[in-house]
Amino acid sequence: MKKLLDTSFGRYLLNSGKLVSLSKLPDPVEISRVRLFAMLAGITLLCGAGILLFHHFHAEQGRDAIFYLFLTEKWHQGRLADVFEARPDYWFPPLYFYLSQLLMNFGLSPESAGLIVSMCCGTALPPVVFGLSREVTRRTDISLGAAFLTAINPVLLEMACKVQREMLYLFLAAVATLFLAASLRRKKWFLFSLSGIFTALAFLTRYEMMEFIPVVFLYAFLALLFKHDRWYKVLRNAALFFAFFSITVSLLSLTLMGSSTWVWRTVFDRYFSSGKYPNLEIIRQQEPSPGPAPKPGGKK
Amino acid sequence: MIMNVVLITFFRKLPAVISLPVAIWGILGLLLALVLFWKKTDKFTYWFFFLALSFMLSWRLAMRIMSSRYGLFLVIPCTIGASYLCFHLRRFFELIPFCPEAFLKRIPLICMGIFLAINISRLAVQNTREAFLTVGQAVAKDITFLKENGGVTKPVGFCTEFTRFGQMRYYGKIPIARHPLFLRDMPPDARRDGILRLIKGHCHHGRVPRNDTLYFLVEEPSDTPVITASDLGVPEECWGLISSEYRNDRKKAVFRAYRYMPPNVVNKIRSGGK
Numbered sequence: 001m002k003k004l005l006d007t008s009f010g011r012y013l014l015n016s017g018k019l020v021s022l023s024k025l026p027d028p029v030e031i032s033r034v035r036l037f038a039m040l041a042g043i044t045l046l047c048g049a050g051i052l053l054f055h056h057f058h059a060e061q062g063r064d065a066i067f068y069l070f071l072t073e074k075w076h077q078g079r080l081a082d083v084f085e086a087r088p089d090y091w092f093p094p095l096y097f098y099l100s101q102l103l104m105n106f107g108l109s110p111e112s113a114g115l116i117v118s119m120c121c122g123t124a125l126p127p128v129v130f131g132l133s134r135e136v137t138r139r140t141d142i143s144l145g146a147a148f149l150t151a152i153n154p155v156l157l158e159m160a161c162k163v164q165r166e167m168l169y170l171f172l173a174a175v176a177t178l179f180l181a182a183s184l185r186r187k188k189w190f191l192f193s194l195s196g197i198f199t200a201l202a203f204l205t206r207y208e209m210m211e212f213i214p215v216v217f218l219y220a221f222l223a224l225l226f227k228h229d230r231w232y233k234v235l236r237n238a239a240l241f242f243a244f245f246s247i248t249v250s251l252l253s254l255t256l257m258g259s260s261t262w263v264w265r266t267v268f269d270r271y272f273s274s275g276k277y278p279n280l281e282i283i284r285q286q287e288p289s290p291g292p293a294p295k296p297g298g299k300k
Numbered sequence: 301m302i303m304n305v306v307l308i309t310f311f312r313k314l315p316a317v318i319s320l321p322v323a324i325w326g327i328l329g330l331l332l333a334l335v336l337f338w339k340k341t342d343k344f345t346y347w348f349f350f351l352a353l354s355f356m357l358s359w360r361l362a363m364r365i366m367s368s369r370y371g372l373f374l375v376i377p378c379t380i381g382a383s384y385l386c387f388h389l390r391r392f393f394e395l396i397p398f399c400p401e402a403f404l405k406r407i408p409l410i411c412m413g414i415f416l417a418i419n420i421s422r423l424a425v426q427n428t429r430e431a432f433l434t435v436g437q438a439v440a441k442d443i444t445f446l447k448e449n450g451g452v453t454k455p456v457g458f459c460t461e462f463t464r465f466g467q468m469r470y471y472g473k474i475p476i477a478r479h480p481l482f483l484r485d486m487p488p489d490a491r492r493d494g495i496l497r498l499i500k501g502h503c504h505h506g507r508v509p510r511n512d513t514l515y516f517l518v519e520e521p522s523d524t525p526v527i528t529a530s531d532l533g534v535p536e537e538c539w540g541l542i543s544s545e546y547r548n549d550r551k552k553a554v555f556r557a558y559r560y561m562p563p564n565v566v567n568k569i570r571s572g573g574k
Contacts, residue, residue: 133383149415
């Protein structure tokens with residue numbers, strides 16, 4: 001480095017001050033609110049158009065998507081026991097299937113319903129990434145760039161035209177991260193609560209969202225260590241996050257999967273029992289209509 | 301071993317879900333931000349984001365990301381990092397003497413344009429459902445012909461790969477049972493033995509065969525030769541190729557539907573179902 005600076009080019013860099021400015025971002029580009037809104041709307045429309053275009057070229061659904069269609073259809077028919085029987089070793093997060101079967105009430109096929117959920121989440125993702133980037137970088141131009149890159153990402157576009165849980169999960173996770181990032185800077189308790197709610201929604205879509213739990217513990221530890229806020233406020237914020245997370249998961253699980261206790265017994269039996277799966281005949285007997293006629297004397 | 305896991309994760313699994321240019325640009329941008337913001341931002345913010353991202357990456361590395369979708373959340377920080385680098389790149393180009401100001405102002409736009417051009421190239425390959433539909437229709441037509449000519453009295457059996465049977469059943473509209481038949485990765489001799497075992501089990505098992513007819517729906521590399529009756533050692537009239545269709549525009553894989561009928565069923569069809 002010293003040899004480079006001894007050269008004429010090195011002296012030019014030192015004298016012009018360009019080496020010093022290497023570590024600074026260029027000045028932000030000033031964008032009016034109207035123009036910002038128009039650009040953001042344009043990026044969102046571009047994303048939507050890209051998703052539709054990708055669907056035209058990549059309309060085939062994969063093996064997992066076909067399985068999800070089966071689950072959605074069975075749930076729509078009210079045959080939740082069949083859904084459990086399809087994968088007795090795995091309790092799947094229900095939110096995506098619930099939303100898809102809800103849309104089937106409008107006369108849509110399972111594939112159309114699933115696609116609408118994925119496509120809507122994919123289209124709504126760029127504005128969320130814009131907001132998140134703005135909270136982290138505090139630069140509008142970089143955030144617009146991030147939103148644009150999200151809108152043209154081929155992997156995301158392809159995933160948005162599949163009947164998969166990924167886009168719903170990514171959208172909810174991005175919103176949860178946005179609220180968490182906003183709460184770190186603005187220190188508002190309701191932002192932590194909202195982050196907890198959306199973390200719960202994302203957890204009900206994919207289990208990976210559990211990684212936010214250690215991240216919140218990390219927030220509490222670092223906030224206390226560096227005295228980011230008063231200790232009781234830090235603990236209050238973390239407690240609010242976990243409280244709203246737990247309440248949302250509990251309430252929604254009861255709502256989505258039904259208030260029947262057999263659902264919870266099934267779920268907990270699988271994970272905490274001696275390893276034997278509950279007899280699904282008993283589940284079918286307790287299932288509300290429509291369902292098969294109850295058989296006498298089910299055995300465990 | 302750890303290095304292998306890191307390399308495979310970074311250069312195969314993560315780019316599969318993030319897209320390679322954004323993954324590389326994003327990681328470079330994040331590393332640059334980590335170095336440059338070392339003392340410019342408050343400690344809490346810096347260490348929180350650094351440790352949170354490190355944790356998210358490390359548990360995925362520890363699990364060796366079995367499926368690329370586990371790395372999906374990382375697309376957000378990588379995208380923000382890539383955008384950050386696009387804007388910061390101007391400072392590096394400013395080191396070049398007499399670099400035009402008009403070019404410097406448009407560097408982020410040029411970078412975005414390059415990303416857009418790379419991404420559009422993914423549209424070049426069409427991956428539609430046509431292969432499943434075509435093969436499914438050919439099989440359905442063949443089944444109808446056999447039933448009308450009295451050849452089929454027992455349920456028709458289907459054998460397909462485990463990864464494809466769902467799509468064949470959904471798009472091809474044919475009732476395929478769950479009989480995994482892994483033909484693709486098997487050497488030719490093992491594949492032949494696998495088919496013969498299924499034929500024997502379903503069409504010639506003991507006194508009462510389970511099926512009159514067996515259809516094999518398989519995905520093979522395009523350069524794989526068609527399986528013939530002589531490969532299997534069965535009579536020529538008992539084995540045949542019903543349909544063959546390319547998987548997508550790349551034409552590297554092909555769907556094939558084969559049919560096997562026992563000799564007595566063939567004779568029955570020849571005699572008009574009597």
